[in-house]
Amino acid sequence: MAFPDRIERVVEIAHPPVTVWTALTTADGLSSWFGEEVTIDLRPGGTARMSWSSGDVADMRIERVEEPTVFGYTWHVYGLPEDDPRRTYVEFTLEPVAAGTRLTVVESGFSQLPDDAHDKAFGGNVQGWASELGELVAYLDAA
């Protein structure tokens, strides 16, 4: 497979899952290592936002909250246009081990194709612009 659909990392942290959970799921925790400004409504269906002084913003939609073992959310794919509907799913899994916590992060969905509906919508937009510009030209020609 030439291109990854999923990215996976495992790290061991010398703290119990409850401490790691706080760092992953609270505004204070997240702003200490990930975002600079963070708001979070921690429940499935809730939203979270991280922003940076660079102007970057990450809007997350929370999917799974199983304290203190699973935290999952989806977010926009960095680098794609704002109106692109594709999102990747990020899931943190916390497992207690003798040394503290084994934390696994999996981000998946990178290889999904834009769906047909989106293709049509996008094609529709292009045609929409072409025909609107055509109408503008016709209007100006008539004037």
Place this chain on the structure above:
Amino acid sequence: MPPEAEEIAEQVFVALADPSRRSLLAALAAGGPATATDLAGRLPITRQAIAKHLTLLADAGLVTAEPGERRRVRYRLRSAPMRVAQQFLAALARDWDGPLDALQAHLEKGAHDD
């Protein structure tokens, strides 16, 4: 992963690997649909080479040919394949190592707060 996606992305990357095709795609992105003659007037590439590259790009679905004025064929950039390739680049550009190092550093610093 869908093999189709990989094929589409590969065609985008093959297209972009050639400097003449990069400048053709860039000209269409910047200036909108154009004929081979328009493009030959704007770029330091021979008319013959432009025709050859446009045929390859059209076969790969990266540009579409459409009827233009005075029965000349106009070429228009197709953005859908670029969006597939972009998503692969996004996977390569995603950095988890940095944030996870920061998480570990943050928790180690706060070790006595436990």
